[in-house]
Every structure is written in C-alpha cells, then in structure tokens.
Amino acid sequence: MEEQQLFTRMHDALDVPTPPGAYERLRTQLTKKPVRQFRWPALQTRWSKMSFRFAAGLAIIAIVAAAAAAAVAIHNSTNNVAPAGPRMSILAYQTMVSNDNAAALSTYSGPCDIGVHSGCSADATRAIPVLQKWIDDLSRPDTPGRFVVINAEMRQHLSQSLAAQSDIIAAVKANNGPATDRAFIVAVFGADWTGTVVPGIVASKQVDATTYTRQVAQQVKQNSDSCANCTLLTSADAKSCTTNGGVPCLDLFDYVAFDFAVFSTTLVQYAAPDSLAAKDARLQNDLASADAVLLVMRLAVANNDQAGINSGITQLLRLKSQIVFDAAKITG
Amino acid sequence: MHGSLFSNTEAELIQAALRGDGSAFAELLRPHYQSAFRVAYGLLHDSTEAEDAVQEAAFKAWRQLGNLREGSSLRPWFLAIVANQCRGTSQSKWWSVAKGHFADGETESVDIAAAVDLRRALLRLSHDERLIVVLRYYLDMPFEEIGTTLGITPKAARNRVERAVHRLRPIVQIQGAAV
Numbered sequence: 001m002e003e004q005q006l007f008t009r010m011h012d013a014l015d016v017p018t019p020p021g022a023y024e025r026l027r028t029q030l031t032k033k034p035v036r037q038f039r040w041p042a043l044q045t046r047w048s049k050m051s052f053r054f055a056a057g058l059a060i061i062a063i064v065a066a067a068a069a070a071a072v073a074i075h076n077s078t079n080n081v082a083p084a085g086p087r088m089s090i091l092a093y094q095t096m097v098s099n100d101n102a103a104a105l106s107t108y109s110g111p112c113d114i115g116v117h118s119g120c121s122a123d124a125t126r127a128i129p130v131l132q133k134w135i136d137d138l139s140r141p142d143t144p145g146r147f148v149v150i151n152a153e154m155r156q157h158l159s160q161s162l163a164a165q166s167d168i169i170a171a172v173k174a175n176n177g178p179a180t181d182r183a184f185i186v187a188v189f190g191a192d193w194t195g196t197v198v199p200g201i202v203a204s205k206q207v208d209a210t211t212y213t214r215q216v217a218q219q220v221k222q223n224s225d226s227c228a229n230c231t232l233l234t235s236a237d238a239k240s241c242t243t244n245g246g247v248p249c250l251d252l253f254d255y256v257a258f259d260f261a262v263f264s265t266t267l268v269q270y271a272a273p274d275s276l277a278a279k280d281a282r283l284q285n286d287l288a289s290a291d292a293v294l295l296v297m298r299l300a301v302a303n304n305d306q307a308g309i310n311s312g313i314t315q316l317l318r319l320k321s322q323i324v325f326d327a328a329k330i331t332g
Numbered sequence: 333m334h335g336s337l338f339s340n341t342e343a344e345l346i347q348a349a350l351r352g353d354g355s356a357f358a359e360l361l362r363p364h365y366q367s368a369f370r371v372a373y374g375l376l377h378d379s380t381e382a383e384d385a386v387q388e389a390a391f392k393a394w395r396q397l398g399n400l401r402e403g404s405s406l407r408p409w410f411l412a413i414v415a416n417q418c419r420g421t422s423q424s425k426w427w428s429v430a431k432g433h434f435a436d437g438e439t440e441s442v443d444i445a446a447a448v449d450l451r452r453a454l455l456r457l458s459h460d461e462r463l464i465v466v467l468r469y470y471l472d473m474p475f476e477e478i479g480t481t482l483g484i485t486p487k488a489a490r491n492r493v494e495r496a497v498h499r500l501r502p503i504v505q506i507q508g509a510a511v
Contacts, residue, residue, distance in 0.1 A: 006469050006497065006500075007469050007472065009450050010374075010450065010465070010466075010469040010470045011469075011470065012450075013450040013451055013454075014370075014373065014374055014377075014450075014451070014466075014470050016373060016379060018365070018366055018369050019379050019380075019383055022365070022369065022383050022386075023362065023365045025383070025387070026358065026361070026365070026386065026387050026390055027354075027355065027358035029387060029390075029391075030354035030355070030357055030358045030390060030391075030394065031354040031355050031358065032354070102484070102488070105488070105491055105492060105495060106487075106488055106491055108491055108494065108495055109491060109494070113498065188498075191495070192499060195458050195460070195461060195495070195499070196458045199419070199458055199459050199460050203419060258456060
C-alpha cells in the first residue's frame with residue numbers, strides 16, 4: 001500500500017466533524033469541576049542539609065528494614081510448589097517484556113515482505129540476538145503467577161520466529177525466493193502475536209469478579225463463540241490455500257489466530273480475582289493448547305500443506321468447544 | 333508547528349490552571365481539541381465514546397499538569413493521555429463496524445465499502461499499532477512528533493509505522509477482495 005494512498009484512505013474512512021458543541025461541553029465540565037493537582041512529592045527546600053541527611057539516613061534504614069521483612073515473609077510463604085527463589089515482581093516482568101518487545105520491533109527496518117526480500121537478511125541478522133535474549137528472559141523460573149501460561153506461549157512463538165530468522169538468512173543467501181517467503185510467513189507470526197499480547201501484559205491488573213466475568217463473556221461473544229473466521233478457514237479448499245503462495249489462506253489464518261490471541265490477552269490484561277483463579281487457569285490452558293495448534297498450522301500455511309491445515313482446523317474446533325465450555329463455567 | 337516552547341500566554345494559562353482555574357485549562361486545550369478528538373475517534377470509531385474519552389483525558393491531564401516539564405510541548409503530552417484513556421475500551425469491536433455503523437456526517441461521496449474495510453482492518457490491529465497508524469496517517473504527524481507522543485525515538489516511530497502498515501496491508505487486501 002502506497003504511503004499517499006494510505007493517507008487518503010485514512011482520511012476517507014475516518015474524517016468526521018467534531019460533534020457540535022463538544023469543546024464547549026468540555027469547557028463547561030472543566031469549569032464546573034476543579035480538580036486536585038497531582039504532583040510527585042517534591043523535596044521541601046526549606047530543609048537544611050543536615051536535616052536532609054538525617055531524613056535520608058532514616059529512609060535508608062526504613063528501606064533496609066522493609067527489604068529484610070519482605071525477604072522473611074517470602075521465605076516463610078514459600079512452599080514446595082513454588083520455584084526456588086521469590087517470584088519476579090509483576091512490574092519487573094512487565095518492564096522486561098516491554099523492553100524486549102521494543103528491542104525486537106527496532107530490528108525491523110525492511111523492506112522485507114512476501115515477494116520483497118532486499119532487507120530481509122539484515123533484519124533477520126539483527127533480530128536473532130534480540131529474540132534470543134527475549135527467550136532467555138522468558139526462561140527465568142520466577143515468572144509471576146498470572147503470566148506463567150502466556151509466558152510459555154510467548155516463548156514458543158519467539159522460538160519459532162527465531163528459527164525462521166535463520167531460515168530467512170539461509171534462503172536469501174541461496175537466492176531462493178519461495179523459501180524466503182515461507183520463512184518470512186513463519187517469522188512474522190511471532191511478531192504479530194507479541195504485538196497483540198504485549199500491550200495486554202503491560203496493562204495487566206487484577207480485577208474484581210464482575211469485571212473479569214464481563215470480559216470473558218465479551219470475548220466469547222465477540223470472538224470465539226461465533227468463530228466466523230474458523231468457519232471461513234474450514235471452508236477454504238485446497239485451491240484457495242495454495243493459490244498465490246498461500247496468501248489468501250494466510251489472511252484467513254491471521255484472522256483466526258488474532259481472535260485467539262485477543263482472548264488470551266484479555267485474560268492477562270484483566271487478571272482473574274483469586275476466587276476465579278482455578279477456572280481462569282483451565283481457560284488459559286485451553287487457549288494455550290489452541291495457540292500451540294496455531295503454531296503448527298502456521299507452518300502448514302507457509303508450506304501450503306493443506307492436510308496440515310485441515311488437521312489443525314479439526315483440533316482447533318474441538319478446542320474452541322472446550323474454551324466455550326470453560327468460559328461458560330465462569331460466566332454461569 | 334504545535335508550540336514546542338511555552339508562549340507567555342500558555343505559561344500564564346498553565347499557572348492559572350495549576351491554581352485550579354478550569355477555564356484557563358480549557359483555553360490551553362482549545363487548539364488541541366480537534367487533534368485529541370481525532371486520535372480518540374481513530375482508536376474508538378465512535379463519536380460519543382471519543383468525546384467522552386477526550387473529556388476523561390482532559391481531567392487526567394489537568395490533575396497531572398504539574399508534571400509537564402517546562403519547555404515540553406503540550407500537544408503530544410495531551411495526546412498520549414488521550415490515547416491511554418482509549419486503551420482497553422477499543423479492543424475487539426470490529427464486529428460492530430462490520431455491521432455497517434457509520435459516523436454522523438459521513439458523506440455519500442465516500443467509498444463506504446472501502447471505508448468500512450479500513451476501519452475493520454484498523455480494529456484488527458493492536459491498540460499500539462492502531463494508535464501509530466492514526467497518528468501518522470490521520471493526524472499527518474511527522475515521525476519526530478510521533479516519537480515525542482509515544483516516548484520513543486523518531487527511528488523507532490518509523491519502524492513501528494512500517495510494522496503496523498505491514499500488518500494492515502494483507503487485511504485490507506483480503507477485505508477489498510471480498511467486496
């Protein structure tokens with residue numbers, strides 16, 4: 001899609017006038033409801049250096065005491081199921097994933113696409129160490145509980161993508177266009193998937209039962225229950241999947257994969273309350289099973305392997321039923 | 333230009349807003365209201381929701397105004413708050429677009445099918461991808477300002493735009509083929 005064409009199409013599709021009086025309504029609201037300013041606590045300049053040092057000393061003592069208390073608490077709460085050390089904090093995990101994702105995104109400069117390969121080898125060469133580091137980060141044993149399932153899925157996606165990067169380099173070196181396309185189709189799946197999931201991880205927070213149940217119900221209704229794209233993919237015959245290097249089937253596959261990825265993301269973003277943790281774990285695990293099938297299907301799509309695609313669809317539809325069943329246990 | 337440095341008037345309005353003057357803060361937002369609405373509409377595809385999101389974001393921005401560093405540009409800072417406000421309410425709404433909801437005031441001359449296709453395609457993107465496409469192609473932002481809004485370098489902004497367009501392309505193509 002040409003740059004200028006995209007500008008034009010975006011404006012055609014989205015240009016709407018601002019609702020009449022919208023700004024005035026905002027102005028009225030702002031005038032009616034003064035807000036309390038939020039500012040990060042600032043040091044009071046009237047403090048002397050001595051009192052500042054004294055306060056700093058007290059703060060350090062307090063931090064050391066709190067750290068010691070936390071260490072004792074964690075030690076006391078550790079049971080045989082938990083990993084050897086304390087779990088990583090949720091914030092630290094979110095930061096790690098966010099940084100790894102940003103690093104991975106920055107390796108892409110293109111041009112690299114189906115049929116366009118001039119930038120592929122350089123992109124893949126940059127991506128390999130970055131993806132390896134990301135996988136290493138995800139392989140730590142102290143993943144916070146709420147991210148354990150998605151963490152395992154992410155590792156699988158990134159591993160598949162990493163292997164495909166090497167395939168891209170080899171295919172480009174051999175000047176093998178179709179093989180480069182196949183490897184690219186596999187490689188880009190990892191980035192598409194993480195592009196969907198990572199924002200949910202970063203925004204993750206535990207919610208109450210009502211909110212969680214509503215989110216699950218919404219996902220079932222909007223994505224999984226209808227599974228319109230699954231049906232489309234089921235109806236895709238060998239001809240439609242093998243035409244034009246598998247691209248039409250690839251797009252249908254993307255729709256299906258996206259639906260499942262959004263569902264998994266929602267469960268992480270709106271983390272279940274403790275009272276629903278067991279049911280949430282079942283749902284997440286079944287979604288992860290579906291995701292594993294999608295990973296295999298992606299290879300089948302890249303290789304125009306219709307039998308592999310059909311086998312995947314059968315497994316996916318079975319898992320979809322299980323997912324709907326799991327969700328019904330939550331939503332009642 | 334979007335005012336990379338505070339003018340005297342803007343600085344005075346900020347001081348007044350910090351003292352709790354709502355009309356001063358409203359004046360500060362006036363030149364950026366349309367951009368803010370467009371970001372929200374580009375992300376949510378619903379005029380009413382977009383207006384609500386901008387209003388909520390305005391109150392958040394007012395509360396956090398003291399954290400805006402002197403010399404920083406107000407527009408990208410405010411647009412980032414608007415975008416965050418829209419996060420979470422914008423997922424998985426493409427079915428409603430598929431049913432053919434059109435905004436008030438949409439003209440007959442627009443290719444409705446193409447417009448719906450693009451909106452559907454946009455809603456298939458993640459929030460961050462959609463945001464970057466909206467900033468680039470709907471607000472016509474240069475990469476430098478996109479970078480400032482998202483807290484990333486212009487190069488990273490360019491990479492992300494390319495990445496999002498790459499994701500958008502096949503979706504638009506297949507939807508176009510289906511029409």
